[in-house]
Amino acid sequence: MRQVIHFAAVYVLWVRELKKLFRSPSRIIGSLMTPLLFLIFLGFGLKNMALPGTPAGTTYTVFLVPGIIGMGLLFSSTFAGLSLLMDREFGFLKEIMVAPVNRISIVIGRILGGTTTGLMQAVLILLISLIFGMRIPSVLAFFSAIIFMILIAVAFIGMGLVFAAKMKDTFGFNLIVNFVIFPLFFLSGAMYSINNLPTWLRTLSYLDPLTYGVDGMRGALLGISTFPMPLDFFVLLFFSLIMVKLGAFFFERVESA
Amino acid sequence: MADAIKVESLVKRFNGFTAVNRISFSVKRGELFGLLGPNGAGKTTTINMLSTLIRPTSGKAYIDGFDISKNKNEVRNSIGMVFQEPALDGKLTGRENLYFHAMIYGLKKEERVARINEVLRLVELEDKGNFLVEKYSGGMKRRLEIARGLIHKPRVLFLDEPTLGLDTQTRRHIWDYIKRLNRDSGVTVILTTHYMEEADFLCDRIAIIDHGKIVALDTPKKLKDVLGGDVVRLEIDGGKSEKLAKKLKELKWVRTIRTYNGFVAVTTSHGEKRIPELIELGQQMKLKIKSVNLRKPSLEDVFLHFTGRVIREQEGSPIDMYKAVMRARGR
Numbered sequence: 001m002r003q004v005i006h007f008a009a010v011y012v013l014w015v016r017e018l019k020k021l022f023r024s025p026s027r028i029i030g031s032l033m034t035p036l037l038f039l040i041f042l043g044f045g046l047k048n049m050a051l052p053g054t055p056a057g058t059t060y061t062v063f064l065v066p067g068i069i070g071m072g073l074l075f076s077s078t079f080a081g082l083s084l085l086m087d088r089e090f091g092f093l094k095e096i097m098v099a100p101v102n103r104i105s106i107v108i109g110r111i112l113g114g115t116t117t118g119l120m121q122a123v124l125i126l127l128i129s130l131i132f133g134m135r136i137p138s139v140l141a142f143f144s145a146i147i148f149m150i151l152i153a154v155a156f157i158g159m160g161l162v163f164a165a166k167m168k169d170t171f172g173f174n175l176i177v178n179f180v181i182f183p184l185f186f187l188s189g190a191m192y193s194i195n196n197l198p199t200w201l202r203t204l205s206y207l208d209p210l211t212y213g214v215d216g217m218r219g220a221l222l223g224i225s226t227f228p229m230p231l232d233f234f235v236l237l238f239f240s241l242i243m244v245k246l247g248a249f250f251f252e253r254v255e256s257a
Numbered sequence: 258m259a260d261a262i263k264v265e266s267l268v269k270r271f272n273g274f275t276a277v278n279r280i281s282f283s284v285k286r287g288e289l290f291g292l293l294g295p296n297g298a299g300k301t302t303t304i305n306m307l308s309t310l311i312r313p314t315s316g317k318a319y320i321d322g323f324d325i326s327k328n329k330n331e332v333r334n335s336i337g338m339v340f341q342e343p344a345l346d347g348k349l350t351g352r353e354n355l356y357f358h359a360m361i362y363g364l365k366k367e368e369r370v371a372r373i374n375e376v377l378r379l380v381e382l383e384d385k386g387n388f389l390v391e392k393y394s395g396g397m398k399r400r401l402e403i404a405r406g407l408i409h410k411p412r413v414l415f416l417d418e419p420t421l422g423l424d425t426q427t428r429r430h431i432w433d434y435i436k437r438l439n440r441d442s443g444v445t446v447i448l449t450t451h452y453m454e455e456a457d458f459l460c461d462r463i464a465i466i467d468h469g470k471i472v473a474l475d476t477p478k479k480l481k482d483v484l485g486g487d488v489v490r491l492e493i494d495g496g497k498s499e500k501l502a503k504k505l506k507e508l509k510w511v512r513t514i515r516t517y518n519g520f521v522a523v524t525t526s527h528g529e530k531r532i533p534e535l536i537e538l539g540q541q542m543k544l545k546i547k548s549v550n551l552r553k554p555s556l557e558d559v560f561l562h563f564t565g566r567v568i569r570e571q572e573g574s575p576i577d578m579y580k581a582v583m584r585a586r587g588r
Contacts, residue, residue: 011360012357092346093344094310099333101361
């Protein structure tokens with residue numbers, strides 16, 4: 001089949017995602033709750049923890065904000081990718097699978113929709129965190145952070161798509177949460193600097209795309225980063241492209257029945 | 258002109274299990290064609306192959322002259338599909354569901370609204386178009402899906418168990434829509450069903466499918482004529498039905514005999530005149546006859562004749578029950 005992107009289908013998948021989001025405010029609130037609980041309780045509870053390697057005056061709460069945004073994106077994006085499995089079996093997507101639309105357009109539409117909703121959630125967390133002492137230094141910093149958020153979303157939606165294409169039913173969801181999502185979250189240094197991890201764990205952290213996303217956001221918003229920001233950007237970009245390619249590759253081969 | 262559907266020894270295997278086993282048939286343009294068989298007979302698998310959702314293991318099939326393996330896009334453009342489980346978006350209105358569908362099929366902007374109004378009128382949902390689909394009843398959802406399947410003016414409409422899970426009254430309504438649609442717009446319809454009366458009422462021709470094979474294919478009338486006459490069914494007490502069947506085989510006027518679950522079903526002409534004779538025979542053999550029933554043959558009898566079994570609703574598997582729950586939640 002020709003690899004021409006079917007813009008109408010991409011647009012439909014995107015608009016549909018947004019309409020659904022705005023029609024169920026409970027979904028927005030629900031998606032904000034977990035990250036905010038983490039932020040509030042860890043932020044207050046560990047307020048006086050010493051943070052080696054950060055400039056004086058950086059509170060733990062502020063340090064935690066980019067990590068929590070990363071966490072929110074990791075969860076929502078992976079599930080956005082995985083939900084393709086549900087849609088394929090029960091929903092709207094099944095109908096698109098018999099429409100004259102190539103699979104790559106479906107993948108792009110899903111990534112675009114998931115990224116937009118994920119980004120809205122992330123920006124809302126960032127805005128709420130202003131209450132807890134977070135400051136956005138400049139417009140440039142804000143937009144750099146946005147770029148990292150987008151890349152994180154794309155990378156993990158792609159990952160979710162790969163799982164969705166490989167899974168036959170929804171019973172594997174828990175497995176993915178416990179064996180993939182949580183390890184990725186803890187390895188990323190969302191809650192601490194990965195420099196505090198023993199070497200062997202830190203090596204694993206280097207393989208986690210979220211590490212670079214969180215580090216990049218910290219660099220942009222707080223001016224603290226383990227790696228140089230361009231490195232964060234290119235590594236994460238690379239991961240995202242690979243994940244999208246893989247997601248599209250597996251999805252092309254998927255049979256829906 | 259090519260047939261609307263042409264299937265040549267189509268096979269689908271799933272991990273060694275043969276779901277569809279070398280079936281061949283063709284459907285003429287404008288025909289209302291039915292695949293009748295029990296759950297798991299391979300009907301949905303066949304439909305899924307024809308609609309390009311899954312790839313056949315071997316064999317060939319053409320929709321409107323297009324090869325389902327080589328010309329997927331052309332095939333997808335010529336078909337409309339209504340799935341067993343509603344594939345609608347509950348959080349969108351009826352109109353939005355239709356609008357998105359029209360966009361995906363590349364309808365021009367002016368055309369979209371006109372077609373949406375047209376198909377909504379056809380299924381009598383024009384006043385419900387702006388409601389969220391999650392508020393729709395089961396019958397309304399099914400009608401909306403049929404409307405959606407028609408928006409892009411497909412040559413062939415696939416209906417997979419179109420009245421599954423609907424109440425009798427709604428089922429009647431859907432039947433009327435399907436018949437009228439086929440008659441007025443000339444769209445070729447291929448449907449799967451495990452309801453005998455549905456196939457009988459709707460279809461011009463029926464393929465009876467069992468264990469992945471077509472066991473009979475003809476008009477409902479001719480299928481029933483195969484049995485030749487009336488069906489007299491006797492219910493025998495104490496598992497002695499085989500014994501009676503054996504004896505009946507010696508009688509000249511008996512055309513076919515089937516036994517199942519303690520019943521003996523005999524086909525013969527002038528069934529009403531044979532009842533006394535049958536009862537007498539039973540009494541001679543000291544059998545206790547619990548009930549006698551005489552009727553014109555139904556497709557159920559035809560199915561029994563060809564497969565030696567009765568179609569019956571099977572117990573739902575956990576997956577089926579899960580799907581039923583999802584359906585109820587309006588996904």
